[in-house]
Amino acid sequence: MSENETLRAERFASGKAALDAIHDHAGHQVIESLADIAPELGHQIVAWGYGDIYARPELAPQQRQLVTLGILTAIGGSEAQLEVHIGASLNVGLTPQQIIEVFLHSSVYCGFPRALNAVAAAKRVFAERGLMPLAGETPEA
Template sequence: MTNDSTNSGTNESTTRDERFAHGLEVLRKVDGEAGQRVIDSLADINPELGHQIVAWGFGEIYDRPELAPRDRQLVTLGMLTALGGCEPQLEVHINAALNVGLTPTQITEALLHSAGYCGFPKALNATFVAKKVFGERGLLPATSA
């Protein structure tokens, strides 16, 4: 029994390491430096949370084939907007949305659409985060085609 649990732990550790490595690859593709900064910022306070974000969030959930990365980002933007108080996470995910091919116009349209479901104050807060990100990336003014 002791040998089985030791072997099981080794296999789980390998699987854990593999999930983390795969998740880190996905995180870098989607979030780039912004995502890595989030993980790095957790190193001295809660490294396990950082590990779970990478291994589970990106290694297992984000990389599922049923939704394209751009669709996942639209869902994420809507959820973070509706939750409110998630401006730092919105900044990361608005950058990610741009990284996976969404345009500023598509992002602002999604934020406008969210106003009907979660209210204008939350949609405004999210829009101002988008304005900051677009400005930093030289994408203002964001206009419809």
């Protein structure tokens, strides 16, 4: 194996470890869905996105997920990715209430429509995991 191939394999292995630590089946399914159409994109998501970025020690997994949720909410049109990362956020220890708080906070900067889309994605994930209804989420008069 050449030095380049070795480095490529090491980056992928590092990324796979980070991916495994954060995501359940949904995260892995994204990579698997690319195998027959864009395998290099799947490789880069794992090697670069997770191996080079997510594996960095400067932010904890919970912090990385908070940032990711905010960004995906802000850019909009990323509800499928939001669902995957809402699941990952739960996997790394964020609570449903903390996740909803991200979307409430995001509404100030990116608007109610994007925050509402993010909350709808969260509702789907929470329902799948048996986390609905959220306790203590009643508005004050």
